[in-house]
Amino acid sequence: MADTTRNLGLPLLAAAQAQKHVTHNEALAALDALVQLACLDKDLAAPPVNPMDGDRYLVTVPSPTGAWAGLSGQVVRFADGVWVGAVPRPGWFAYVIDEADLYVFTGTAWASFRGSLTALQNLTRLGIGTAADATNRFALKSDAALLSWDDVTPGSGNLRVTLNKQASARDAALTVQTGFSTRALFGTLGSDDFALKVSPDGAAFFTPLTASAATGRLTLGRIAGPLEISANAGALPDSLSQTVLRVSGADGLQARLVFDGFGSNTPGNFIFRAAAGTAAMPTALQTGATIGQFSAFGYGATAYGGAARAQVAFVATEAWTDSAQGARVVFRTTPTGAAGIVEVFSAESNGSIRLLPMASDPTVGVGQGQLYANSTAAALKWHTGTAWARISNFAKFASSTSFDNYVAAATWTKVQFNTADSNDQGAFIAASNRFVAPEASLYGFDTALVFKKNGSNAPTALEVQFYRNGAPAGRGRASATGILVDGVTAIDLSTALKLAAGDTVEVFVRFSGADGYVAASDSLFGGRQMA
Structure with a gap:
């Protein structure tokens, strides 16, 4: 018959043993030390100076000194003024108080239990910082969460999070909430198209963006201007009021808006549409109404000009009906040394070309090939390179x-x-x-x-x-x-x-x-x- 128990090595009472209480008390002391094992530390190389009766430690250093000499790897307890060691068995658990961590004896060393966990399978719920429930079977409460690539195995260096739904008509999405009320959905919602939906109250939803799974094309809802497309890394000046689309190039480079057309009679087409009234109730254009225009602004000595300095405008020449819609094209420029725009050239609705009449020959910026209408001479004149010469209505x-x-x-x-x-x-x-x-x-x-x-x-x-x-x-x-x-x-x-x-x-x-x-x-x- 063995003298000690198999797992904890507790002393057993022998038949006809004298002073059985000594053996029994020794077994109880060992139980008190090893059951619900909680040690104060595991990294000391020598006993503490003033231990308390019942204090327990894990001796993990290879060569401890003092009263711990020869007790490496053991659980030691201070009892009746002496240190008593217990040789651990594989599978023993010990809670290390100063680390707030649970350690397990592997048979050769004490290892962190958390570190020894490599797989948790088929959990029905997992709550981190909060309680999971039947709907949210995985729940996390934290100011931040990190998912990073596998640098231990190592892995591929990639990181992918997969949302897999049962069928196209189902949802696979990320939900963003405020006070547990949904404000945004981002994913494949009721189809395989990728969409962004937003809500002000968790009940009514708007869809500002959809990417078609069939074509790869984007569908945008209404965009609140200005929409800015910029190749410039620096800060940009303030936009003009009512700007809807803004395109800017990098410093020193052009900003280009390109319209490609392919096939027969399919050029790029820049379209202006205008109406009187409102968007909800448009009415007919009236004589002199501007249908659309291209305007050029520039920077002066201290700021951008508040109005256009050159302009091409399209103007109605009559009150429009469904069958009468006359229009003219107007070119406006700013004279040198001035800051006010004037109409200088137009293509009239009757097919004629009209120049702004001037009372005398221009004296600034003239050069060969320029043409203007002289109201005093009632004639067209052109510049020969040295002087203005009449080309019509000769004397x-x-x-x-x-x-x-x-x-x-x-x-x-x-x-x-x-x-x-x-x-x-x-x-x-x-x-x-x-x-x-x-x-x-x-x-x-x-x-x-x-x-x-x-x-x-x-x-x-x-x-x-x-x-x-x-x-x-x-x-x-x-x-x-x-x-x-x-x-x-x-x-x-x-x-x-x-x-x-x-x-x-x-x-x-x-x-x-x-x-x-x-x-x-x-x-x-x-x-x-x-x-």
């Missing part, structure tokens, strides 16, 4: 005289052309019988004069020349000599003169040998601006 005229002009012999006399038959630009002054150049340009002039005799006088020559600014122009002169035939002899003269603005041109004639007349019939004076 031209045709004049005649209403009476036979008497010309004394040997005297240069002005022919008094006093009737304007045609006078574009009003450059011919009938009262002074002269042409006045409206602007610097090249002009061509023609005159035709018919001889009329004075009684029996017989001049021997008829001469004609143009006078510029009261003196012979020196650019052409014509004459008829010999016997001048009354009403038959005629003389023609043409010339081209480079005139400055305000220069005058007149016709002068002279008879030799006798006086005579310039006949009113068939005599003329005409001219035209050439360039």
Whole structure:
């Protein structure tokens, strides 16, 4: 018969043993020490200085000293002034008080029980920091939770959390709540499409985002502007009021909005739609209403301008009906040195092009190829690279005289052309019988004069020349000599003169040998601006 118990090694009473109480008390003391085992520490290499009777320790160091010498790996207790050791058996549990951890003896060493747990299978409920229930069979109460990749096995370095539902019509989702009232759902909800749903009260839900499982395309609900798409990592200035979409590029680079079109007649299409009234009750556009516009803003010395400085606008030209919807395209710019936008060019609803009329030639920023409408000259002008030149409504005229002009012999006399038959630009002054150049340009002039005799006088020559600014122009002169035939002899003269603005041109004639007349019939004076 054994002297001790198999598991705890407690002393047994022998038959006819004397002083049985000693053995019995020793067994009770061992039970008191080893049952519900709770040790104060497990990392000491020597006994504490002032132990209390009944104190217990795990001696885990390989070579303890003092009264613990030779007790490595054992459970020691302080009893009746001495340290008593007990050799642990595999499977013994000991709660270590200073660590608040439970240790198990593996047969060779004491190991943390928590560390020895490698698998928990088929648990019906698990609550961490809170109680799980029949619906929430896994429950966690914590300020944070961490799921990380497996760096012990090691694993692949990936981390995946899987939500698996029974069928497409079921839900697999993450639910976000406030006070246990749902405010957002994120997952496959009632289909295999991935969706985001939000709620203000846990009852009514809105769906701002859906990703189609069949096509991979996104469906967006209404977006509260501004929607910002930016390649710029820095802070952006404040948006204009009522901005809906904002696109910005990185510093120094363009922001591009690209419309691709493929196939026959499928270009990118930027569409404006406008109506009077409200979104709920639209009404017809009225004359002058803006249908849509592109506007350019920029930064001045200290801030962005409060209004557009260049603009392309689309404007209604009538009160719209279902069958009458006239519109024009308007270009607006800001003059140099100013800060107010003005309309400078438009494509009208009747197909015409309209330029903003200006009273005088522009003096800032001119260059070859520019075009504008001069309201003073009532003409179009373009810039040659050095000056403004007229390209329409040139000055031209045709004049005649209403009476036979008497010309004394040997005297240069002005022919008094006093009737304007045609006078574009009003450059011919009938009262002074002269042409006045409206602007610097090249002009061509023609005159035709018919001889009329004075009684029996017989001049021997008829001469004609143009006078510029009261003196012979020196650019052409014509004459008829010999016997001048009354009403038959005629003389023609043409010339081209480079005139400055305000220069005058007149016709002068002279008879030799006798006086005579310039006949009113068939005599003329005409001219035209050439360039």
